[in-house]
Amino acid sequence: MTPVETQAPLSTGFRPTVAEIDLEAVRHNVRVIKPSDAEVMAVVKANGYGHRAIPVARAAVEGGATWLGVALVEEGLALRGAGIEAPILVLTEFPPGSEREAIGARLTPTVYSSRAIRSLADAAPSGTGVHVKVDTGMHRVGIPPEQAPALVDEASRAGLSIEGIWTHFALAEEPGNATTLRQLELFLEVCATLEAGGIRPRYRHAANSGATIASPETHLDLVRVGAALYGIAPGPQLEGALDLRPAMTLRSAVTHAKRVPSGHGISYGHLHRTTVETTIATIPIGYADGYLRSLSNHGRVLIRGRRYPVVGSVTMDQLMVDVGDDALEVGDDVVLFGRQGDAEIRVEEVAAWAGTIGYEIVCAVSERVPRHVTVS
Numbered sequence: 001m002t003p004v005e006t007q008a009p010l011s012t013g014f015r016p017t018v019a020e021i022d023l024e025a026v027r028h029n030v031r032v033i034k035p036s037d038a039e040v041m042a043v044v045k046a047n048g049y050g051h052r053a054i055p056v057a058r059a060a061v062e063g064g065a066t067w068l069g070v071a072l073v074e075e076g077l078a079l080r081g082a083g084i085e086a087p088i089l090v091l092t093e094f095p096p097g098s099e100r101e102a103i104g105a106r107l108t109p110t111v112y113s114s115r116a117i118r119s120l121a122d123a124a125p126s127g128t129g130v131h132v133k134v135d136t137g138m139h140r141v142g143i144p145p146e147q148a149p150a151l152v153d154e155a156s157r158a159g160l161s162i163e164g165i166w167t168h169f170a171l172a173e174e175p176g177n178a179t180t181l182r183q184l185e186l187f188l189e190v191c192a193t194l195e196a197g198g199i200r201p202r203y204r205h206a207a208n209s210g211a212t213i214a215s216p217e218t219h220l221d222l223v224r225v226g227a228a229l230y231g232i233a234p235g236p237q238l239e240g241a242l243d244l245r246p247a248m249t250l251r252s253a254v255t256h257a258k259r260v261p262s263g264h265g266i267s268y269g270h271l272h273r274t275t276v277e278t279t280i281a282t283i284p285i286g287y288a289d290g291y292l293r294s295l296s297n298h299g300r301v302l303i304r305g306r307r308y309p310v311v312g313s314v315t316m317d318q319l320m321v322d323v324g325d326d327a328l329e330v331g332d333d334v335v336l337f338g339r340q341g342d343a344e345i346r347v348e349e350v351a352a353w354a355g356t357i358g359y360e361i362v363c364a365v366s367e368r369v370p371r372h373v374t375v376s
Contacts, residue, residue, distance in 0.1 A: 016253035017285045019365050020338070021051050021373045023059035025231055025245035030063030032242050033212055033228050038219040041067035041089065041205070043226035045075055050290075050362045051230055051248055054082045055373050060229060061086050069224055073098045076107040089131055089164075092141055099123035108163070111155060112143040121158035129163030130155060131203065134190055136167045136183040148190045152199060164203035165191060169218070172210030173235025180211065184218055210234035213241050232347050232358040239348060246347060248362055249338025250291075250369070254303065254330050256282040257323075266320055267312025272297055279323045281308075283334050286317040290364035291336060295319075298353040302335040303328055305343045337361070 034040045042060030044053040057068050057079055068088045070076045073095065076088045089108045093116040100123045102109070109124075111117055112133040120128065132152055135142025143151045152162055167187045171177040184206060191204055207218040209228035214237075231246035233239040260280045266272045274280075283301065287293040291314055299310035301321055311322045321334075337345045347358040354361070 020249040025247040026059040027063035035219045040065040041224045043069040045071035080105045126159035129161045131164030134167045136186040166205040175214040250336040254332045272311040288316045290366045294354045302340040305341045
């Protein structure tokens with residue numbers, strides 16, 4: 001018999017680097033963002049934006065979400081395998097060959113092509129509910145508005161039930177942007193055409209986090225909340241618009257500290273040189289953990305409630321921080337983002353330093369960083 005190679009699981013008890021997940025923050029964010037006249041779909045794709053999909057999904061439902069959204073059939077199957085019973089919408093079409101398993105797990109399909117309709121009709125019982133995706137300007141996936149009524153008719157003739165119709169905004173994080181208003185107009189025109197033909201889906205949904213916060217006219221029957229679920233503002237103009245609580249804190253600890261003379265280079269490439277004698281602290285987290293290399297010479301961390309700069313290149317497993325002449329000890333708590341006492345570094349700040357968005361910062365936290373989930 002050929003031996004099978006195995007790999008021992010990474011330790012979750014030795015290195016001090018952890019991501020702490022606050023499920024009460026998730027519940028709070030659902031309650032804060034839920035419109036009075038619309039349901040909430042909690043989007044838990046990408047392993048709950050790096051927060052752990054299963055506990056986040058449970059917390060979101062406890063907070064008032066009635067739907068869950070995923071990108072992959074596999075993500076929906078994992079939620080069902082954990083005993084989660086809420087309706088789950090797969091936000092793209094089922095891949096060919098997955099239809100029977102997905103329908104058997106009561107995952108709700110998105111459709112926007114004749115191919116998907118034919119595949120579902122072959123695999124699903126008559127009357128299976130689907131949500132039709134209309135492309136009003138994102139130009140990622142979806143049926144063009146002028147073709148949507150014909151596709152809906154095709155789905156109905158194939159024995160599928162039109163439970164929902166939806167679209168996705170490209171610029172909703174910019175309040176008042178004309179593109180969002182035009183996308184909504186196109187979507188509502190499709191809905192009106194369908195209704196004139198006697199089809200009124202139970203769910204019309206268009207609003208993502210940005211639109212849910214900034215554009216009440218987009219709420220319709222259901223809002224899909226992603227970033228805001230995790231306490232992340234969808235865009236700079238919406239920071240502070242609601243009392244959203246960050247659900248993830250990324251922390252580590254000082255593992256080494258040394259005095260370095262003036263004029264010495266720090267880390268690979270010596271991208272930073274000391275200008276005075278100073279203390280350099282080493283933190284055991286790097287780009288393999290999801291702390292992006294683009295944060296080299298740009299990031300900040302909290303130690304003893306004060307901000308200190310990341311200096312030199314962020315390496316695969318470690319980074320360096322200049323603490324000047326301030327006192328510190330090996331073992332001191334370090335917060336990469338989150339709160340430490342009265343001080344805080346928000347994910348949105350880290351994203352700005354890295355030249356990206358908050359979504360990427362939390363999604364980037366890798367699997368070798370243990371998640372410590374707090375229930376309440």
